[in-house]
Amino acid sequence: MWIGVVSLFPEMFDAITQQGVVGRAVEKQRIALEFWNPRDYATDRHRSVDDRPYGGGPGMLMKVDTLRAAIFDARQRAEQATGQSPTVIYLSPQGRKLDQQGVQALASAGPLVVVAGRYEGIDERVVESDIDEEWSIGDYVLSGGELPAMVLIDAAARLVPGVLGHQDSAIEDSFNDGLLDCPHYTRPETIDGRQVPDVLLSGNHAAIKRWRLKQSLGRTWQRRPDLLAGRTLDAEQQRLLDEFIEEHAL
Numbered sequence: 001m002w003i004g005v006v007s008l009f010p011e012m013f014d015a016i017t018q019q020g021v022v023g024r025a026v027e028k029q030r031i032a033l034e035f036w037n038p039r040d041y042a043t044d045r046h047r048s049v050d051d052r053p054y055g056g057g058p059g060m061l062m063k064v065d066t067l068r069a070a071i072f073d074a075r076q077r078a079e080q081a082t083g084q085s086p087t088v089i090y091l092s093p094q095g096r097k098l099d100q101q102g103v104q105a106l107a108s109a110g111p112l113v114v115v116a117g118r119y120e121g122i123d124e125r126v127v128e129s130d131i132d133e134e135w136s137i138g139d140y141v142l143s144g145g146e147l148p149a150m151v152l153i154d155a156a157a158r159l160v161p162g163v164l165g166h167q168d169s170a171i172e173d174s175f176n177d178g179l180l181d182c183p184h185y186t187r188p189e190t191i192d193g194r195q196v197p198d199v200l201l202s203g204n205h206a207a208i209k210r211w212r213l214k215q216s217l218g219r220t221w222q223r224r225p226d227l228l229a230g231r232t233l234d235a236e237q238q239r240l241l242d243e244f245i246e247e248h249a250l
């Protein structure tokens, strides 16, 4: 997977490129990550990358010419590196809410260029002319688009074949198949008198698989019923959920 990043703070991305799942994926060249910094396109003496907003008001916007030049070069490189034209993504509070389905769509959409906004954002005409899709990682305001960009890159990287050690864990990962994750347990068998559910110690893999599905369904029903509203359960799933509800009826 090829991802270009346009950011004034490329060194922030060390947080995902220097270790962990994404770090290994970049090392194994499962993912190519390249950076363009608008500041490198500044021609004035102060190398300015921000500009004043028309109409006044507090704060600045990203300077148009340096930002557009960086996006242009990232687009060109995407085409040269992959033979496909990229989807240019802008992270902002005004974007479409990102969820696992959105991540899956972006991870299979060919090369991406991710634009990280700073200051109060970017000129609307640049959004119209240079941005293909605007996305938000949630309804809150951050100081820059770099953290949202890293969230998107990490989530997408996990879906790239070969990136996760056990590919199946990506499938069974929470929010895969749209349910919340089941509870997990590891040593010691007892913590402050709390024990591991017997089924997980039984070695009965069919029972364990059923128990985990039941827990995922039950927890989704309890914590995020909205996720269940959008899906039909098969007979086995409905039976397991009914069982869970009965056991948890107050």
Ligand SMILES: CN(C)c1ccccc1CNc1ccc(C(N)=O)cn1
Pocket: 091, 092, 093, 116, 117, 118, 119, 120, 121, 122, 135, 136, 137, 138, 139, 140, 141, 142, 143, 144, 145, 148
């Ligand atoms: C400075 N701001 C407010 C801004 C304004 C416009 C664009 C980008 C930014 C950068 N900040 C962001 C970016 C994304 C998200 C999100 N929810 O995905 C939250 N904050």
